[in-house]
Amino acid sequence: MTFSYISHLDCPSCGNRYDSNQVQQLCSCGSPLLVRYKLDELKENVSRESINGRNADLWRYHELLPVNDPNNVVSLGEGMTPLLELPRLGEEYGISHLYMKDESLVPSGSFKARGAAVGISKAKELGVRAFAMPTNGNAGAAWALYAARAGIEATIVMPIDAPSITRSEVALSGAELYLVNGLISDAGKIVAQKVKDDGVYDASTLKEPYRIEGKKTMGIEIAEQLGWEMPDVILYPTGGGVGLIGIHKALLELKEIGWVTGKLPRLVAVQAENCAPIVKAWEEKKERSEFWDNSTTIAFGINVPKALGDFLVLRAIYETEGAAVAVSDEELLTEQRNAARTEGVFICPEGAAAFAAVRRLKQTGWIKVNEKVVVLNTGAGIKYPETAQVEVPVLEIGDRLSTSK
Numbered sequence: 001m002t003f004s005y006i007s008h009l010d011c012p013s014c015g016n017r018y019d020s021n022q023v024q025q026l027c028s029c030g031s032p033l034l035v036r037y038k039l040d041e042l043k044e045n046v047s048r049e050s051i052n053g054r055n056a057d058l059w060r061y062h063e064l065l066p067v068n069d070p071n072n073v074v075s076l077g078e079g080m081t082p083l084l085e086l087p088r089l090g091e092e093y094g095i096s097h098l099y100m101k102d103e104s105l106v107p108s109g110s111f112k113a114r115g116a117a118v119g120i121s122k123a124k125e126l127g128v129r130a131f132a133m134p135t136n137g138n139a140g141a142a143w144a145l146y147a148a149r150a151g152i153e154a155t156i157v158m159p160i161d162a163p164s165i166t167r168s169e170v171a172l173s174g175a176e177l178y179l180v181n182g183l184i185s186d187a188g189k190i191v192a193q194k195v196k197d198d199g200v201y202d203a204s205t206l207k208e209p210y211r212i213e214g215k216k217t218m219g220i221e222i223a224e225q226l227g228w229e230m231p232d233v234i235l236y237p238t239g240g241g242v243g244l245i246g247i248h249k250a251l252l253e254l255k256e257i258g259w260v261t262g263k264l265p266r267l268v269a270v271q272a273e274n275c276a277p278i279v280k281a282w283e284e285k286k287e288r289s290e291f292w293d294n295s296t297t298i299a300f301g302i303n304v305p306k307a308l309g310d311f312l313v314l315r316a317i318y319e320t321e322g323a324a325v326a327v328s329d330e331e332l333l334t335e336q337r338n339a340a341r342t343e344g345v346f347i348c349p350e351g352a353a354a355f356a357a358v359r360r361l362k363q364t365g366w367i368k369v370n371e372k373v374v375v376l377n378t379g380a381g382i383k384y385p386e387t388a389q390v391e392v393p394v395l396e397i398g399d400r401l402s403t404s405k
Protein backbone atom coordinates (compact mmCIF):
# COMPACT_ATOMS: atom_id res chain seq x y z
CA MET A 1 0.00 0.00 0.00
CA THR A 2 1.24 3.47 -0.85
CA PHE A 3 1.09 5.69 2.24
CA SER A 4 1.81 8.93 0.38
CA TYR A 5 1.44 9.79 -3.31
CA ILE A 6 3.94 12.64 -3.03
CA SER A 7 5.83 13.18 -6.26
CA HIS A 8 8.02 16.29 -6.00
CA LEU A 9 8.06 19.99 -5.12
CA ASP A 10 7.55 22.75 -7.59
CA CYS A 11 7.71 26.51 -7.71
CA PRO A 12 4.44 28.38 -8.30
CA SER A 13 6.44 31.38 -9.58
CA CYS A 14 9.02 30.00 -12.02
CA GLY A 15 8.04 26.34 -12.38
CA ASN A 16 11.34 24.85 -11.18
CA ARG A 17 11.09 21.31 -9.81
CA TYR A 18 12.75 20.02 -6.64
CA ASP A 19 13.35 16.61 -5.08
CA SER A 20 11.10 16.04 -2.06
CA ASN A 21 13.44 13.40 -0.66
CA GLN A 22 15.93 16.10 0.27
CA VAL A 23 15.65 19.08 2.55
CA GLN A 24 14.39 22.05 0.53
CA GLN A 25 13.57 25.57 1.59
CA LEU A 26 12.67 28.33 -0.87
CA CYS A 27 13.04 28.11 -4.64
CA SER A 28 16.23 29.69 -5.98
CA CYS A 29 13.94 32.48 -7.26
CA GLY A 30 12.86 33.25 -3.68
CA SER A 31 9.34 31.82 -3.94
CA PRO A 32 7.81 29.26 -1.55
CA LEU A 33 7.63 25.71 -2.96
CA LEU A 34 4.49 23.62 -3.23
CA VAL A 35 4.17 19.86 -2.77
CA ARG A 36 2.88 17.92 -5.78
CA TYR A 37 1.33 14.47 -5.78
CA LYS A 38 0.75 11.71 -8.33
CA LEU A 39 -2.92 12.58 -8.47
CA ASP A 40 -3.69 10.38 -11.50
CA GLU A 41 -2.49 7.29 -9.65
CA LEU A 42 -4.20 8.36 -6.46
CA LYS A 43 -7.46 8.85 -8.34
CA GLU A 44 -7.24 5.34 -9.70
CA ASN A 45 -6.29 3.61 -6.46
CA VAL A 46 -8.01 5.48 -3.64
CA SER A 47 -11.71 6.19 -3.44
CA ARG A 48 -13.19 8.66 -0.99
CA GLU A 49 -15.22 5.79 0.51
CA SER A 50 -12.03 3.91 1.35
CA ILE A 51 -11.16 6.40 4.07
CA ASN A 52 -14.48 6.03 5.89
CA GLY A 53 -13.30 3.65 8.59
CA ARG A 54 -10.08 5.49 9.39
CA ASN A 55 -9.18 7.38 12.58
CA ALA A 56 -10.80 10.78 12.99
CA ASP A 57 -7.58 12.77 12.64
CA LEU A 58 -5.89 14.48 9.73
CA TRP A 59 -3.75 11.46 8.89
CA ARG A 60 -6.87 9.81 7.46
CA TYR A 61 -5.86 11.74 4.32
CA HIS A 62 -2.32 10.34 4.34
CA GLU A 63 -2.27 9.65 0.61
CA LEU A 64 -2.59 13.42 0.08
CA LEU A 65 0.06 14.21 2.68
CA PRO A 66 3.84 14.26 2.16
CA VAL A 67 5.07 11.67 4.71
CA ASN A 68 6.18 8.44 3.00
CA ASP A 69 6.71 6.19 6.00
CA PRO A 70 3.95 5.93 8.62
CA ASN A 71 6.68 5.42 11.25
CA ASN A 72 7.67 9.04 10.78
CA VAL A 73 4.25 10.39 11.67
CA VAL A 74 4.43 12.57 14.79
CA SER A 75 0.91 13.03 16.07
CA LEU A 76 -0.92 14.37 19.09
CA GLY A 77 -4.30 13.46 17.63
CA GLU A 78 -4.77 16.63 15.57
CA GLY A 79 -7.52 17.14 13.04
CA MET A 80 -11.15 16.28 12.34
CA THR A 81 -12.45 19.20 14.38
CA PRO A 82 -16.20 19.85 14.60
CA LEU A 83 -18.02 21.66 11.82
CA LEU A 84 -20.69 23.28 13.96
CA GLU A 85 -23.87 24.76 12.60
CA LEU A 86 -24.63 28.16 14.19
CA PRO A 87 -28.34 28.69 13.59
CA ARG A 88 -28.94 31.60 15.99
CA LEU A 89 -25.93 33.57 14.85
CA GLY A 90 -26.93 32.75 11.27
CA GLU A 91 -30.37 34.14 11.92
CA GLU A 92 -28.89 37.30 13.36
CA TYR A 93 -26.76 37.79 10.23
CA GLY A 94 -29.55 36.70 7.88
CA ILE A 95 -27.84 33.54 6.64
CA SER A 96 -29.63 30.19 6.65
CA HIS A 97 -26.57 27.92 6.64
CA LEU A 98 -23.78 29.28 8.79
CA TYR A 99 -21.07 26.88 9.99
CA MET A 100 -18.00 27.22 12.12
CA LYS A 101 -15.02 24.96 11.66
CA ASP A 102 -13.80 24.94 15.24
CA GLU A 103 -10.04 24.68 15.50
CA SER A 104 -10.03 25.40 19.21
CA LEU A 105 -10.10 21.65 19.83
CA VAL A 106 -6.76 20.94 18.21
CA PRO A 107 -3.74 20.14 20.45
CA SER A 108 -2.16 23.45 21.63
CA GLY A 109 -5.49 25.18 21.02
CA SER A 110 -4.93 26.52 17.53
CA PHE A 111 -4.97 25.16 13.99
CA LYS A 112 -1.19 25.73 13.90
CA ALA A 113 -0.91 22.17 15.24
CA ARG A 114 -1.94 20.89 11.80
CA GLY A 115 1.00 22.61 10.13
CA ALA A 116 3.32 21.53 12.93
CA ALA A 117 2.23 17.87 12.84
CA VAL A 118 2.88 17.51 9.13
CA GLY A 119 5.88 19.88 9.09
CA ILE A 120 7.62 18.11 11.96
CA SER A 121 6.78 14.63 10.65
CA LYS A 122 8.31 15.44 7.28
CA ALA A 123 11.32 17.12 8.94
CA LYS A 124 11.85 13.91 10.91
CA GLU A 125 11.59 11.85 7.72
CA LEU A 126 14.20 14.07 6.09
CA GLY A 127 16.58 13.68 9.03
CA VAL A 128 16.31 17.25 10.35
CA ARG A 129 17.81 17.51 13.86
CA ALA A 130 17.26 21.20 14.64
CA PHE A 131 15.24 24.11 13.31
CA ALA A 132 14.60 27.78 14.00
CA MET A 133 11.47 29.82 13.43
CA PRO A 134 9.90 33.22 14.08
CA THR A 135 6.31 33.20 15.31
CA ASN A 136 3.45 35.33 16.58
CA GLY A 137 3.00 32.72 19.30
CA ASN A 138 0.67 29.91 18.27
CA ALA A 139 2.90 28.46 15.56
CA GLY A 140 5.89 28.49 17.89
CA ALA A 141 3.86 26.79 20.61
CA ALA A 142 2.68 24.06 18.26
CA TRP A 143 6.05 23.50 16.61
CA ALA A 144 7.86 23.40 19.98
CA LEU A 145 5.44 20.78 21.32
CA TYR A 146 5.62 18.56 18.24
CA ALA A 147 9.40 19.00 18.14
CA ALA A 148 9.59 17.73 21.72
CA ARG A 149 7.56 14.68 20.72
CA ALA A 150 9.81 14.09 17.72
CA GLY A 151 13.08 14.67 19.57
CA ILE A 152 14.04 17.61 17.37
CA GLU A 153 15.65 20.78 18.74
CA ALA A 154 13.72 24.01 18.30
CA THR A 155 14.81 27.64 18.48
CA ILE A 156 11.85 30.01 18.59
CA VAL A 157 11.79 33.82 18.41
CA MET A 158 8.54 35.68 19.13
CA PRO A 159 7.48 39.29 19.73
CA ILE A 160 7.49 40.33 23.36
CA ASP A 161 3.78 41.15 22.99
CA ALA A 162 2.75 37.67 21.78
CA PRO A 163 0.07 35.98 23.92
CA SER A 164 1.87 34.98 27.10
CA ILE A 165 0.45 31.45 27.18
CA THR A 166 2.32 30.68 23.95
CA ARG A 167 5.53 31.76 25.65
CA SER A 168 4.87 29.20 28.41
CA GLU A 169 4.06 26.47 25.93
CA VAL A 170 7.34 26.97 24.10
CA ALA A 171 9.44 27.28 27.24
CA LEU A 172 7.92 24.24 28.93
CA SER A 173 8.45 22.05 25.90
CA GLY A 174 12.17 22.65 26.19
CA ALA A 175 12.73 24.77 23.10
CA GLU A 176 15.24 27.62 23.08
CA LEU A 177 13.00 30.67 23.33
CA TYR A 178 13.77 34.33 22.68
CA LEU A 179 11.51 37.36 22.81
CA VAL A 180 12.10 40.26 20.47
CA ASN A 181 11.17 43.83 21.10
CA GLY A 182 9.44 44.12 17.73
CA LEU A 183 7.15 42.37 15.25
CA ILE A 184 7.19 38.90 13.70
CA SER A 185 9.08 40.42 10.76
CA ASP A 186 11.85 41.47 13.18
CA ALA A 187 11.89 37.97 14.67
CA GLY A 188 12.17 36.67 11.11
CA LYS A 189 15.33 38.66 10.44
CA ILE A 190 16.99 37.27 13.57
CA VAL A 191 16.03 33.72 12.58
CA ALA A 192 17.33 34.22 9.04
CA GLN A 193 20.72 35.21 10.46
CA LYS A 194 20.75 32.17 12.77
CA VAL A 195 19.96 29.90 9.81
CA LYS A 196 22.80 31.44 7.86
CA ASP A 197 25.28 31.20 10.76
CA ASP A 198 24.41 27.74 12.08
CA GLY A 199 22.89 25.96 9.09
CA VAL A 200 19.77 24.85 10.97
CA TYR A 201 16.52 24.08 9.16
CA ASP A 202 14.47 27.22 8.54
CA ALA A 203 10.89 26.51 9.62
CA SER A 204 9.68 30.08 8.99
CA THR A 205 6.22 30.38 7.43
CA LEU A 206 6.42 29.04 3.86
CA LYS A 207 10.20 28.72 3.93
CA GLU A 208 9.60 25.01 4.38
CA PRO A 209 7.02 23.48 2.03
CA TYR A 210 5.14 21.14 4.36
CA ARG A 211 3.18 23.23 6.79
CA ILE A 212 0.78 24.16 3.98
CA GLU A 213 0.07 20.45 3.60
CA GLY A 214 -0.96 20.19 7.24
CA LYS A 215 -3.16 23.25 7.03
CA LYS A 216 -4.80 22.12 3.81
CA THR A 217 -6.48 19.31 5.74
CA MET A 218 -8.95 21.93 7.05
CA GLY A 219 -10.21 22.18 3.46
CA ILE A 220 -10.45 18.41 3.01
CA GLU A 221 -12.32 18.03 6.30
CA ILE A 222 -14.81 20.75 5.42
CA ALA A 223 -15.56 18.95 2.16
CA GLU A 224 -15.88 15.56 3.84
CA GLN A 225 -18.01 16.92 6.69
CA LEU A 226 -20.41 18.48 4.19
CA GLY A 227 -20.79 15.10 2.48
CA TRP A 228 -18.18 15.91 -0.20
CA GLU A 229 -20.05 19.00 -1.25
CA MET A 230 -18.38 22.36 -1.26
CA PRO A 231 -19.78 25.35 0.61
CA ASP A 232 -20.36 28.66 -1.21
CA VAL A 233 -18.08 30.80 0.91
CA ILE A 234 -15.17 30.13 3.28
CA LEU A 235 -13.84 32.95 5.46
CA TYR A 236 -10.40 32.79 6.98
CA PRO A 237 -8.52 35.17 9.30
CA THR A 238 -5.39 35.80 7.29
CA GLY A 239 -1.90 36.53 8.57
CA GLY A 240 0.72 34.66 6.59
CA GLY A 241 -2.18 33.23 4.62
CA VAL A 242 -0.99 29.64 4.79
CA GLY A 243 -4.38 28.33 5.80
CA LEU A 244 -6.09 30.00 2.88
CA ILE A 245 -3.44 28.84 0.43
CA GLY A 246 -3.78 25.36 1.92
CA ILE A 247 -7.56 25.23 1.71
CA HIS A 248 -7.43 26.39 -1.91
CA LYS A 249 -4.78 23.79 -2.74
CA ALA A 250 -6.80 21.06 -1.00
CA LEU A 251 -9.97 21.81 -2.94
CA LEU A 252 -8.12 21.89 -6.25
CA GLU A 253 -6.54 18.52 -5.46
CA LEU A 254 -9.89 17.05 -4.40
CA LYS A 255 -11.41 18.21 -7.67
CA GLU A 256 -8.60 16.69 -9.64
CA ILE A 257 -9.05 13.29 -8.00
CA GLY A 258 -12.82 13.56 -8.39
CA TRP A 259 -13.75 13.55 -4.70
CA VAL A 260 -15.59 16.85 -5.17
CA THR A 261 -17.09 18.48 -8.23
CA GLY A 262 -18.41 21.88 -9.20
CA LYS A 263 -17.45 25.42 -8.41
CA LEU A 264 -14.92 26.16 -5.71
CA PRO A 265 -16.15 28.21 -2.74
CA ARG A 266 -15.38 31.94 -2.78
CA LEU A 267 -12.44 32.35 -0.45
CA VAL A 268 -12.38 35.39 1.80
CA ALA A 269 -9.24 36.67 3.51
CA VAL A 270 -10.09 38.59 6.67
CA GLN A 271 -7.58 40.98 8.20
CA ALA A 272 -7.45 43.63 10.90
CA GLU A 273 -7.91 47.26 9.91
CA ASN A 274 -4.47 48.20 11.21
CA CYS A 275 -2.73 45.31 9.50
CA ALA A 276 -4.40 44.77 6.14
CA PRO A 277 -1.75 44.38 3.42
CA ILE A 278 -3.70 41.67 1.58
CA VAL A 279 -6.93 43.68 1.66
CA LYS A 280 -5.15 46.74 0.29
CA ALA A 281 -3.53 44.73 -2.49
CA TRP A 282 -6.86 43.10 -3.38
CA GLU A 283 -8.65 46.46 -3.48
CA GLU A 284 -5.95 47.76 -5.81
CA LYS A 285 -6.13 44.54 -7.89
CA LYS A 286 -2.44 43.90 -7.32
CA GLU A 287 -0.66 40.55 -7.44
CA ARG A 288 1.47 41.21 -4.38
CA SER A 289 1.12 43.14 -1.14
CA GLU A 290 3.33 45.83 0.33
CA PHE A 291 4.85 45.91 3.80
CA TRP A 292 2.30 47.41 6.24
CA ASP A 293 4.04 49.94 8.49
CA ASN A 294 3.32 50.10 12.23
CA SER A 295 0.86 47.21 12.10
CA THR A 296 -1.09 46.52 15.26
CA THR A 297 -4.11 44.43 16.27
CA ILE A 298 -5.38 42.56 19.27
CA ALA A 299 -5.86 39.56 16.96
CA PHE A 300 -2.21 38.68 17.27
CA GLY A 301 -2.15 35.72 14.91
CA ILE A 302 -2.99 37.98 11.98
CA ASN A 303 -0.50 40.72 12.77
CA VAL A 304 1.68 39.96 9.75
CA PRO A 305 2.80 43.11 7.89
CA LYS A 306 4.08 41.26 4.81
CA ALA A 307 3.47 37.63 3.90
CA LEU A 308 5.96 35.68 1.80
CA GLY A 309 3.07 33.86 0.14
CA ASP A 310 0.96 36.99 -0.46
CA PHE A 311 0.76 36.29 -4.21
CA LEU A 312 -0.62 32.81 -3.50
CA VAL A 313 -3.25 34.20 -1.15
CA LEU A 314 -4.28 36.81 -3.71
CA ARG A 315 -4.32 34.19 -6.45
CA ALA A 316 -6.65 32.02 -4.35
CA ILE A 317 -8.99 34.99 -3.86
CA TYR A 318 -8.99 36.05 -7.52
CA GLU A 319 -9.39 32.51 -8.89
CA THR A 320 -12.37 31.78 -6.66
CA GLU A 321 -13.95 35.24 -7.09
CA GLY A 322 -13.50 35.74 -3.38
CA ALA A 323 -12.82 38.91 -1.43
CA ALA A 324 -10.63 40.48 1.22
CA VAL A 325 -12.10 42.34 4.17
CA ALA A 326 -10.60 44.37 7.03
CA VAL A 327 -12.37 44.77 10.37
CA SER A 328 -11.55 46.87 13.42
CA ASP A 329 -10.44 45.49 16.78
CA GLU A 330 -13.60 46.94 18.27
CA GLU A 331 -15.78 45.06 15.79
CA LEU A 332 -14.05 41.77 16.41
CA LEU A 333 -14.20 42.09 20.19
CA THR A 334 -17.92 42.76 19.96
CA GLU A 335 -18.28 39.71 17.73
CA GLN A 336 -16.30 37.55 20.16
CA ARG A 337 -18.67 38.45 22.99
CA ASN A 338 -21.71 38.07 20.77
CA ALA A 339 -20.70 34.58 19.62
CA ALA A 340 -20.28 33.43 23.22
CA ARG A 341 -23.69 34.80 24.19
CA THR A 342 -25.56 33.62 21.14
CA GLU A 343 -24.06 30.19 20.56
CA GLY A 344 -21.90 29.37 23.59
CA VAL A 345 -18.69 29.36 21.59
CA PHE A 346 -15.62 31.09 23.03
CA ILE A 347 -13.79 31.94 19.83
CA CYS A 348 -10.37 33.53 19.43
CA PRO A 349 -10.01 37.18 18.33
CA GLU A 350 -8.83 36.08 14.86
CA GLY A 351 -11.88 33.88 14.40
CA ALA A 352 -14.03 36.73 15.69
CA ALA A 353 -12.61 38.92 12.92
CA ALA A 354 -13.89 36.44 10.36
CA PHE A 355 -17.35 36.52 11.93
CA ALA A 356 -17.34 40.32 11.80
CA ALA A 357 -16.57 39.98 8.10
CA VAL A 358 -19.56 37.66 7.60
CA ARG A 359 -21.82 40.24 9.17
CA ARG A 360 -20.38 42.95 6.89
CA LEU A 361 -20.53 40.88 3.69
CA LYS A 362 -24.14 39.89 4.32
CA GLN A 363 -25.05 43.53 4.86
CA THR A 364 -23.45 44.56 1.56
CA GLY A 365 -25.21 41.68 -0.22
CA TRP A 366 -21.99 39.93 -1.16
CA ILE A 367 -23.18 36.88 0.81
CA LYS A 368 -26.72 35.74 -0.01
CA VAL A 369 -29.26 34.40 2.45
CA ASN A 370 -29.25 30.81 1.19
CA GLU A 371 -25.54 30.40 0.74
CA LYS A 372 -23.59 27.86 2.74
CA VAL A 373 -20.98 29.82 4.68
CA VAL A 374 -18.08 28.33 6.63
CA VAL A 375 -16.06 30.44 9.07
CA LEU A 376 -12.74 29.23 10.41
CA ASN A 377 -12.35 29.75 14.13
CA THR A 378 -8.60 29.25 14.08
CA GLY A 379 -8.05 28.88 17.80
CA ALA A 380 -9.39 28.77 21.33
CA GLY A 381 -10.61 31.96 22.99
CA ILE A 382 -9.07 30.73 26.24
CA LYS A 383 -5.58 31.29 24.81
CA TYR A 384 -6.25 35.05 25.01
CA PRO A 385 -7.58 35.74 28.50
CA GLU A 386 -6.39 39.36 28.30
CA THR A 387 -8.71 40.23 25.40
CA ALA A 388 -11.85 39.57 27.40
CA GLN A 389 -12.37 42.60 29.62
CA VAL A 390 -15.01 41.80 32.18
CA GLU A 391 -16.28 43.48 35.31
CA VAL A 392 -17.60 41.21 38.01
CA PRO A 393 -19.02 42.08 41.45
CA VAL A 394 -17.05 40.77 44.42
CA LEU A 395 -18.99 39.46 47.40
CA GLU A 396 -18.06 39.43 51.04
CA ILE A 397 -18.46 36.16 52.91
CA GLY A 398 -22.09 35.76 53.88
CA ASP A 399 -23.48 38.29 51.33
CA ARG A 400 -26.93 37.51 49.92
CA LEU A 401 -27.71 37.55 46.18
CA SER A 402 -31.45 37.83 46.59
CA THR A 403 -32.82 41.24 45.66
CA SER A 404 -36.15 40.61 47.42
CA LYS A 405 -36.08 42.18 50.87
Ligand SMILES: *Cc1c(COP(=O)(O)O)cnc(C)c1O
Nearest residue numbers: 138239240241242243301350378
Ligand atom coordinates in the same frame (compact mmCIF):
# COMPACT_ATOMS: atom_id res chain seq x y z
C1 LIG B 1 -1.51 32.05 12.74
C2 LIG B 1 -2.90 32.33 13.02
C3 LIG B 1 -3.76 32.84 12.04
C4 LIG B 1 -3.28 33.20 10.66
O1 LIG B 1 -2.91 32.07 9.97
P1 LIG B 1 -2.14 32.12 8.58
O2 LIG B 1 -2.34 30.79 8.00
O3 LIG B 1 -0.72 32.43 8.91
O4 LIG B 1 -2.75 33.21 7.79
C5 LIG B 1 -5.09 32.99 12.37
N1 LIG B 1 -5.56 32.69 13.60
C6 LIG B 1 -4.76 32.20 14.57
C7 LIG B 1 -5.36 31.89 15.90
C8 LIG B 1 -3.41 32.00 14.32
O5 LIG B 1 -2.62 31.51 15.28
Ligand SMILES: [Zn+2]
Nearest residue numbers: 011014027029
Ligand atom coordinates in the same frame (compact mmCIF):
# COMPACT_ATOMS: atom_id res chain seq x y z
ZN1 LIG C 1 10.97 29.62 -8.47
